[in-house]
């Protein structure tokens with residue numbers, strides 16, 4: 001890969017950390033699910049067959065809500081080198097459908113402070129300021145308490 005190509009790529013802005021994070025040219029980033037037209041189930045990522053009702057070719061992309069409630073979490077004390085611990089790994093049920101795993105931020109990693117079912121919102125931030133070998137930065141999503 002030449003330097004020019006790397007510079008061009010970097011100039012296009014951050015890349016999404018996961019395929020279901022969409023970064024439109026205009027407007028705010030969002031999470032995209034696929035909703036089954038037959039049964040209404042919502043999945044992350046593209047698929048051909050609904051794993052809830054078995055309908056084929058009935059899934060259509062849908063922009064998911066930026067708000068939801070905390071379904072489950074765990075406080076992570078050990079991770080890969082370079083990852084700050086402890087942090088809160090969470091599973092969130094988004095309003096209107098879709099269940100997403102991510103990190104809960106802007107809250108103390110303390111079970112006394114974290115409540116199941118608490119309202120959260122999705123926020124989009126640079127993925128820890130890291131860049132890959134080609135100079136690309138990445139946009140990630142996080143959850144934070146919504147009050």
Ligand SMILES: [Zn+2]
Pocket residue numbers: 036037038039040041050051052053054055
């Ligand atoms: Zn279905």
